[in-house]
Amino acid sequence: MxxxxxxxxxxxxxxxxxxxxxxxxxxxxxxxxxxxxxxxxxxxxxxDKFHKDSDRIYRVTTDYSFSGEVGHNGGVTMALAPALNTEATGIEQVAPFYLYWEVNVQVPNGSNTDSKFKKQGGVIFADEHYFELFDHTWLAGNKKNALKEPNTVVLTTKQAKIYFPKLQYANMLGKQVIYDDSLKTTVTGIIEPFTQNTDFKAHDYISFITGTTDHYIKGNFETAEWGNTNSASQLFIKLLPTASPAVIEKQLNAMLTKHNPPKPEDRGNTQGLHLQPISDIHFDQVYGGFDGVRTxxxxxxxxxxxxxxxxxxxxxxxxxxxxxxxxxxxxxxxxxxxxxxxxxxxxxxxxxxxxxxxxxxxxxxxxxxxxxxxxxxxxxxxxxxxxxxxxxxxxxxxxxxxxxxxxxxxxxxxxxxxxxxxxxxxxxxxxxTNSSKSRNAWLRKSLTVTQFVIAQFFIMATLLVSKQIYYALHKDLGFKKDAIVNISTPFKSINTDKQQVFMNKIRSIPQIELMSIGGAPPSSGSTNSTTVTYKDGKKEIKTDLQQKFADENYLNVYKIKLLAGRNLRPTDTVGAGNIIINNTYARILGFRNPNDAIGKQLGYNGKQKTIIGVVADFYQKSLHAPIKPIAILQPKSNKWNNRTFHIALKPQTAGGTEWKTAIASFESIWKEVYPEDDFEYNFFDDNIAKFYTAEQHTSQLLTWATGLSIFISCLGLLGLAIYTTTQRTKEIGVRKVLGASVAQIVTLLSTELIWLIVLAFVLVTPLAYYAMQKWMEDFADRTTISWWIFALSGGGMLVAALFTLSFQTIKAAIANPVRSLRSE
Incomplete structure (x- = not known):
């Protein structure tokens, strides 16, 4: 059958x-x-659905608020984990680990040239509890004691084969791996990496206790300060089957209040801990995922x-x-x-x-x-x-x-x-029967309207997303972004003479217009902030203040407008305590006129700093985020925030290669000064564009969806036009014999379908407008929803429909009527 x-x-x-x-x-x-x-x-x-008891595993995160400025951090104070082990109830497992970011790795091989690996990600500090929470298959070593001693490391099979390509797993135990030239570790375990989809992509696990003993990183593992939160300090816990996440979260915040009680001057400022299910981390847009891991x-x-x-x-x-x-x-x-x-x-x-x-x-x-x-x-x-x-x-x-x-x-x-x-x-x-014809006709009309509602919605959405991206990339952000190159020197050379040597050598490059050295550029993905107080005689204003570390050329390189006061000078050292603030912070302090803020004193990390200038507001991140209070000051004495060169290039002639020549010169000098490190540079405007990668992907996707929806809709329209003209062949012949012109017949055959497209436009416009408004709410600064978006969508769809219909309607209109009427 x-x-x-x-x-x-x-x-x-x-x-x-x-x-x-x-x-x-x-x-x-x-x-x-x-x-x-x-x-x-x-x-x-x-x-991360495959972990055993994954529904009971949570990451502990931090929320805080300073003077109405809300912040979130995926890390916690390093003092929390040991306190949980002794003070908390309802928790089955506590597993802290510390993200080591990118490090250089050296593997001694007994010869004169050791194996070296630059900028290795996936290196963390962990203890034996980590492997109890996240179960790996062990091929060599003992899970229970592999990370109990200082200066030990566990490797995944993939990384172990990179470090020791000729050895069996068992023979890798006892071998040495050196991190950043000074941290020497011994391999005590080899494990299989996860084969399932996971954000836990670490491959070098250094014993956690190493971080508390090694002089190079010991400061990062300081546990005495409950008020300090570090995004690198991650903490995962596994609850008992009977425990309630809400109860545990309340317990954690009670511990935080106990060890870090709020001070009178902290009135209105809050700090709290939050439990985030492990299944939410991959989608987290608030606390952030792990370094180098896509969310x-x-x-x-x-x-x-x-x-x-x-x-x-x-x-x-x-x-x-x-x-x-x-x-x-x-x-x-x-x-x-x-x-x-x-x-x-x-x-x-x-x-x-x-x-x-x-x-x-x-x-x-x-x-x-x-x-x-x-x-x-x-x-x-x-x-x-x-x-x-x-x-x-x-x-x-x-x-x-x-x-x-x-x-x-x-x-x-x-x-x-x-x-x-x-x-x-x-x-x-x-x-x-006629009733069947009528019923089917109404169904076809309704479905055709639905098709064009969908197609026009995609057109409108595509136009708006493209308009917002154009707005973001061309808006005056408060600084210059074109023809500026950023080069960051290696961390290990910050406190050496190499940085000064590099700077002296590149000064002679003729394509350079101006150069500054300091921390991050005006707008970047990184954030450095501190809590600052100001007393106006009546009350104390406490604010979370972002910081940009710079020298006297920083404002001129980026063309940041000075509204009041003066610029930084070479004599404005850290000890001098002079800083520049933005206009947003001046208004928070109560100064409507920027000049009134000049000379005022701020309580800054236990010291007093003087406001010497006020600059116009500029965006520190993408247009998704509002402008926040910020200070510009000289780098700290340890120079950790003094490793980025901000180089403004001279204008390039049309079709010229001056910038390409300048980059080649930078690279040549880099190889002289830093022969062991790869040369990397970024054009500042490219970094700004990367803020909107997600929107650009959305625009690309919508463009394809729009094209496909128009194509499918027009295919259907063509099919209906073929059917309609076939059904009305004799009618068309009679009309032509009676004197109807080609234009009149084309109009007759197209009018009904065109009205369906107009009806679809009327229906979709309010729906699209509402959806656009909801999407735009994600931007602190956004473009307008212009009328031409709707007009262009409706007009474009109408043109596409007429073009599609014309193939069949014109063909039917110019056909010889004798053929269609021969049988009559």
């Missing part, structure tokens, strides 16, 4: 090749999008699902429209089948089998297209996503379910309509 269904279906496809092609293309586009989006969403939502956005993933659903719906709408439009052509077939004894259920199965076959072909095409799409969106798609049917059983299940779902959505209603015709009526008139 099923064999017969498919044979009949294939015959029908051959008779109606164009409609079959349109249906397969429309469905394959929607299914391809759904398949790729499934791979992305499934990939991100499976992160996903649930909003983006849900948006992808909506796009996939829309594209699938568009394909299904095309199928329903074209199938019901063809109903009259199959009415006689249905009547004969029913007369010969076919039951309605059998006819429904016949039509569903046809739909299933078309969907199956579309799925096959989609599987072939998926790898191509993944390559097209390589910048957007996370690494590690592949299409391998044989190795991904979940993907096979998804495709089967998707095939059944699309077959049901596309075929069920047409099957009901077609199978419901009465044999007497259709055989007498060789067509469906």
């Amino acid at each position: 099923f064999k017969n269904y498919f044979k009949i279906a294939l015959r029908g496809f051959r008779r109606h090749k164009l409609f079959t092609f349109i249906n397969i293309v429309g469905l394959s586009i929607g299914i391809s999008a759904a398949l790729v989006i499934y791979l992305i969403v499934h990939f991100d939502f499976t992160f 996903a956005s649930k909003t983006t993933l849900y948006g992808l699902l909506v796009i996939a659903a829309f594209l699938l719906i568009l394909g299904c709408i095309n199928f329903i429209n074209l199938t019901t439009a063809q109903a009259s052509q199959r009415a006689k077939e249905i009547g004969i089948r029913k007369t010969m004894g076919s039951r309605r259920g059998q006819l429904i199965m016949q039509f569903l089998s046809e739909t299933f076959l078309i969907t199956f072909f579309a799925v096959i095409i989609s599987v072939g297209l998926a790898p191509v799409i993944l390559k097209l969106f390589a910048d957007f798609v996370p690494e590690g996503i592949t299409v391998n049917i044989l190795a991904q059983p979940d993907l096979v299940v998804f495709l089967i379910l998707l095939t059944l779902l699309v077959s049901g959505l596309s075929g069920f209603y047409p099957a009901l309509v077609l199978s419901g015709y009465k044999p007497v009526t259709v055989l007498k008139n060789q067509s469906a």
Whole structure:
């Protein structure tokens, strides 16, 4: 029976090749999008789900508020972990670890040239409790005591093979690994890395106790200060099965208050601890993930699902429209089948089998297209996503379910309509009844409107996102961003003469206009802040104040406007206590006129500092974040905030290579001064553009979704136009014989469909406006939602529709009427 269904279906496809092609293309586009989006969403939502008792594992994070400025930190004070072990209840496991960031690694190999590895990420300090919480397979060493002693390290198999490529795992034990030239460790364990999706990508685990004894990093492990929070200090806990997260969180905050009681001057300022489920870390946009680890956005993933659903719906709408439009052509077939004894259920199965076959072909095409799409969106798609049917059983299940779902959505209603015709009526008139025609026409119109609502929504969203990105990249941010190069010298050379040597050598490069040395540029991803107080005689104002460390040339390199007072001078050393503040901070202190702030004293880390200048506000981060109070001051005496060169280049001639020559000179001098370190530089405006990478990806995705939705909608429109002109062939012939012009006939055939597009525009405009406003709320500074976005969307869709319709309507209008009227 099923064999017969498919044979009949294939015959029908051959008779109606164009409609079959349109249906397969429309469905394959929607299914391809759904398949790729499934791979992305499934990939991100499976992160760190595999850990034993993962529902009881939490990261402890810190929230704080200073003078209304709210902040969040993924780390905690290092004093918390030992206190939990002695004072807390309801906690089964406490596992602190410390992120070591990028380090240089040296592996002695017994020869004159040791193996060296630069800027290795994935190095952390941990103890034996870490491996009790996150269970790895051990290939060498003992989990219980591998990290109990100072100066020991556990390696993953992948990293161990990099360090000791010729040794067996057991023979690696006892070997030495040196970090940043001074921290010498002994290998005590080899473990298998996680093969599942995880954000825990560390591969070098140095014993935690090493950090409290090694002179090089001992200061970072200071546990006496409960008020200090460090994002590198991470703490994970595992609750007892009977413990409540809310109760434990309350207990933690009580401990924090006990050990760090609020002072009278801290009134209005708060600090608290929060439990973050381990499953939330991969999607965290507030506290941040781990160094170098990508975080996903649930909003983006849900948006992808909506796009996939829309594209699938568009394909299904095309199928329903074209199938019901063809109903009259199959009415006689249905009547004969029913007369010969076919039951309605059998006819429904016949039509569903046809739909299933078309969907199956579309799925096959989609599987072939998926790898191509993944390559097209390589910048957007996370690494590690592949299409391998044989190795991904979940993907096979998804495709089967998707095939059944699309077959049901596309075929069920047409099957009901077609199978419901009465044999007497259709055989007498060789067509469906007028009521059926009317019902089907209204359905087709409704579905066509839905198609163009979706397509125009995508157009409007794409235009707005592009407008916001353009606004962000071209807005006056309060500083110059073009033709400025940033070069940071290595940490290990900060307190040496090499930095001065490098600076003296590059001064002679003719392409340099001006140069400054200090900390981070005006706008960057890093944040350095401290708590500052100001007493105006009546009250004390305590504020979390961001800091930019700079010399006297910093303001001139970035063209930051000085509103009052003076610039920094070479004589303004740290001891002099002179600082510049921005206008936002001046207003927080109560000064409406910037000049009134000059000479005022601030309580600054236990010392007094004098305000010598006020600069105009500038953005310290992207437009997502508001401008915050900030101070510009000389770098600290230890020079940790004095390692970045800010180099303003002279204007480049049209088609010139002056900047390229300057960069080559920088690199040549770098190799002379720092032969062991790689030369890296950044153009400042490129770093600003990176703030909006997510928006640029969204714009790229919306552009593709818009193009596909327009293409699918126009395919459906073309199919309907072909059907309409075919049905009205004789009417067109009569009108031409009676004197109707080509333009009049084209207008006649197009008017109804054009009005459907206009109706779709009216319906989608308020929906799109609301959605745009919600998306724009994520920006502290944003562009306006201009009227031309809607006008361009509606006009563009109308032009595309007219262009699509013209192929068929003009062809029908210029056809010889003799051919259509010959049989009359």
